[in-house]
Amino acid sequence: MQLSLSKSAKRNYLIVLSIGLILLWLSIKLIARLGAEMLWFEEVGYLPMYLLRLSTQGLLGVGIFILTAVYLLGNLALAQRLKYPYPLAKPLGTRITEINGQKPAINRGGIDLESQQISTVLNLRWLLPMTISLSLLIGGIFIHYLRVVMSQWNIDPNLPDITPPAPVLLSPEAIWQMVEQLHRHGWMAMGAGIWSIATLIYPRFLLGSIAPILSISIAWVVSGQWMRVLPYFQATDFQHRDPVFDRDISNYIFGLPVAELVEFWLVGMCLYGFVAVILTYLLSGDSLSQGKFLGFSRAQQRHLSGLGGVLMLVVSFSYWLSCYELLYSPRGVSYGASYTDIHVQLPANQALSILAFAIGAYLIWRSIYFPHQINNRPLSLALGLYLVMSIATHSIVPAIVQALLVQPNELARESPYIRRTIALTRQAFGLDNIAAATFNPQANLTEQKIRENDRIIRNIRLWDEQPLLATNRQLQQIRLYYRFPDADIDRYTLASEAKTLPPPTPPYKGGELAPSPDKRDALTPSPLKGEGWGGVKISAANQIKYPSPPSQLPPPQWHVPKQQQSPLTYCEKE
Template identity: 25%
Template sequence: MIAGLVILFFIFAGLYTDVLWFDQLGFVNVLTTQWIASAVLFVIGFIAMSVPVWVSIQLAYRMRPVYAKLNSQLDRYQQVIEPLRRLAMYGIPALLGLFAGVAAATRWQPILMWLNRTPVGQTDPQFGFDIAFYLFDLPFYQAVLGFASAVVLIAALVAVATSYLYGSIRLSGREVLISKAARVQIAVTASLYLFLQAISIWFDQYSTLTAQGDLITGAAYTEVNATIPGRAILAGIAALVAVLFIVTAIIGRWRLPVIGTALLIISSLLIGSLYPWVVQRFQVDPSARSLESPYIERNIDLTRDAYGLADVDEIPYNAVTTAEPGALREDAETTANIRILDPALVSDSFGQLEQFRQYYQFPANLDVDRYEIDGKTQDTVVAVRDLDLDGLNDGNTWVNSKTIYTHGYGVVAAYGNQRSADGQPVFLESGIPTTGELGKFEPRIYFGETSPEYSIVGAPEGSDPIELDYPSGEEGAGQTYTTFDGDGGPALDNAFKKLIYALKFQSEQIFLADSVNDESQVLYDRDPVTRVQKVAPYLTLDSDAYPSVVDGRVKWIVDGYTTSASYPYSTPVSLSDAIADTETPAQPFALDSVNYMRNSVKATVDAYSGEVTLYAWDDEEPLLQTWQKIFPSTVKPMSDMTGDLMSHVRYPADLFKVQRAILGQYHVTEPGSFYSQDDAWTSPNDPASPAANPTLQPPYYLTMQMPDQDEPSYSLYSTFQPNASGEGSRNVLTGYLSVNADAGSVDGERDDDYGTLRLLTLPKDGTVPGPGQVQNQFNGDPTVSTELNLLRQGSSTVLNGNLLTLPVGGGLLYVQPVYVQSTGDTSYPLLQKVLVAFGDQIAFEDTLDSALDVLFGGDSGAAAGDTEVPVTEDDISTTSPTDETATDGATDGATSTGDPATDAELKALLEVANTALAEKQAALSSGDFAAFGVADAKLTETIASMLALLGE
């Protein structure tokens, strides 16, 4: 009894904490709707299974022959079962009802979707039904029929078992003797089962439109002309056999239903299997190209529609492969915005330059965003400085990890197209406290991708703050503390709440610690994707949430998709496979195989308060409209988005990956060519991935101008090459896909061009090299190899950055940054070289400007934009590095003395240092090791003199 009460209290504690969490976020109706729906369905499932089974057992028992003569074996069975008969008669139905109730409760989503279904306004080409029938109705009907069939079948089995046990069914030699009562019960039950099967077979006609065949998904010639009519006939035969079982219940002869059942089995073999095979083998296969053409066209049209590809702007692009002088002049704005900073490689650079303490960290892959700087949109590589409690080592106690180290601090952002003279990122926002170009904003990160499992925050007004805000001053001194004053989690304002959260997190400290007071809040489920998924369980979420400074706050932006596997004639794709590439590992999804996908919701999570806001990005999408009926008032209209937020919303990468996977085959819209598979494409493998385990090249965000655009836009792009392997494969480009990823500007208006997909189709006999071929050219070039060997001196490692492809100069330009990282625990990659390729010509220089000038004959038309920031007088910081505040990418941490004479000496030494640096780089480029050593010694001596002047 006590153990049961304890278990019930633990269950209650878990449920109550869920209520507190959802209520604090303002989404408690999402939780209660799920609970109510699950509870109602559990009751329905329990009753729908247990009552028919109980009635079946009771009827079989009560109508047993009282004086039946049983064999000795059955007598023994009855003697064993009789003491437990009453328990079994109620226990078996109850147990089966329990399983059925649980199964029904898990199906709350399709049930609620059917009850709140929304018309699509488009019909399927075979039956003429609104597509909503396949999205909402058909899954519901099939689920109900499957459940009902299981109930009737189980009821029949228990009836037969009970009748046999109590003598209503007896074996006499070769004969089976069945009492009248048992005959009626079994025949009626069998009739009901066959009626259900008849209805199920009838609905199976419609399932052909989502069935995956060898050639296409959906009903092709054989299905339309053989399978669908055959299923209609079989449904009629099944209904006829069901009537024959009713006749048996009346007249007592089993011959008719037995013959009918045999006829049904034979018909299913002949009509359901043999006839479609004959049609396929002898009619379709010899003339498949012409007979299948209209059905291939259906598949093409509806697949492209299901993935939002119906309006792809296809542009023939006869790319040249010879770099001509001045060819980049018309594309100057694109080349000026080329991102040479690789977000997948510079995490260590961010860490060494901006981490400051061991309890901070940056993600392995940083994000690409854009900000308006001095009236111009600037691509930036961004990350938040989040907590890493493992860095506390022995200091990772409960008090430290749960009440003191509660949040990360600040956003770090670097120019995507700039680097310092020594290859470091050039930061536009950095430091602790944070300073830079992004203006004033709340820098504290209480909700991040690596936030602790839970933290206890908040304190009474007037009490000393204990949460470490940020380090300042000399090592170990002058720490700054704060107190969380937002509404980020359930309040621990009474002993009972402290107790239930102590149980939830298995920590008695929550209940006993004096730092947990009536003003405390408990913050948990802090990952932005987790928070959005809990309040919107119907969404499939993008794998990459990214932070942006919006309206004075740091907000995580998360893309949400409505998906389905029931769109007629649409080819399914595996989400986990489609999004997997070098930067994104394969991951499981609740619904992995989908054939319909829309980016219907944009969600934000406030990094300080944890507030979750959902915006209807596609308010005409039928699945979202249905869910808005189920969970009213949880999704805000897009008009509620501020202009600042709109300017940071982007086209999501996971959707783009799925679309490129589909377009690899479905860029072909002519049925004959589609059937021949003579122009299938695939995304190229990432040249940086291991040859033994290649992964797809990820799409990249860039600001660029496509051939039919009037000005550059923030875009996402990927490339295609022939889908062939082996000796005949060609690593040349066949297509270039981009999408306008810029949703709008700070004026709040959504850009009409947002989401426009543009597909550059290259000539089939083209020779534009693919990424793998360019990487091979790069690695095999003797000049490049020599310089790489020079860079590898001293056990340094050369790291190839992202290989970007841009449609400029009338062709396709490849740009790849090259990083060098020395050995040592504190080393980090430095951008030292840039590879440029156009056709079969390559250049390998210190800067992108130089590389383009070499490639295009010294007349690239405009500065490419990879601003190399030299060490100048303006770079002298006014803060000592011991204060651990941020400096820009070229600062050596020197401190202005305030002495004019000393400052003049410093200025002169800076000029010497710049000269030495230029000489060092020139020697490196020419391979003159002696000159390199002289310049390096000169630079070292000059820096030492500067430090001596500064007294360091």
């Protein structure tokens, strides 16, 4: 007896085999990299710190992935149970007795559709724009988090600080930037159109596929922020409090970055879950083909109320954090909270946080204790008030106050905040305990005092950076060896005597600069062991022989021990 697989079974087998091979390749690559890094850290004596990093990243990544995937996939599965499984031929309010010879008693979730309270019917002219907008919003959320992942992935290892940057929050500004990009680039608009059509045709497959990918993306980004999470559990009070909220400075160094990371996670998870479930319900019952959506059932409204309540609580948390983020505001003349931030933006953020919390709490209460008679008027008024306040206080009102009240009398309005910024900056750099003393010069300079301070007198700087740089550039402009990008003033010890020297640094490939054989003022590169991309011309800043050019001192000789040599260091001459 011979057994043969069907085409669908063969296709599923090939898909599973391909996924298995990819996971095997990734596992081998990950194990090889972790093994090599563990051996290296053990060799340098930092294996415990590396294991702490791995454990922290693992806990963050796995925990965030599980919570996000369970939330998204669970709500999508519940939406599949509660959605309309067939096209309803008659408007709700009439008794449906038979469709295609069968009685439509219940849907897949065991929900009696005929006994459910239904919301307002949506015709095609409202349904189609809503579904297209929601599908584009789904794509925007997905693209935004993929961009954040790429920004965390592509970090220049040559930078002094390779800590991944703080992830960019999904905000109305970020969504508006995507809309502007669609307007400027035709190919992006075409891609968005194709995505929208595909989402409307295959909503279950695409929404279900995006959920685990989004979960992995958020988990990856959060796990990469382990250097912001670990200090939170080892926080130490600074014994200094900020003047606006009267909180210890350590809350902004250790606590606020972690809170912003939680905000990044919750906003993406809750917003995607809410929009995906709404889109699932709107496309159920073959609504686009039927030309109308017959309204949300009672069970669907309870589900959406719960998701909307959680989303509004997250929005309230976001506005609460934005109050503390005003301390980093660049709006005023100095960095930090300004007059407009304190008198306009802060009260507005606090009011919006309270209003969003009240709306979220009411929606969750309505999801748990869903009344038989629903009055949506108070909820509509609250949401309308929230939208108006959010738009007005985000840019309109602060801009008006800044233009009409602050700028005409900016010095008087901003002086308290400028003094506060200066005081806290001095305190941060340990300059708040400097004693100011008045220097009262006396006209009693004698020849004897000049002779006693001969070294100081001879080391007075006579050359300024700008004319020195211009002179050197003019001398070298017809010689194509290099170009001076800058001039700096520094002090060096030459023959046991400190001198003030300005070393311009030209970018050229080679090594040390030496005088040219024709004894003119041009410099030529001489070869070194190794390879460099810079050189120096050293002049004495305390010597001027008019009209001669700046003096030229012999170039320094560098010697690097062989055990410290690398392609980026200077070595001794051949």
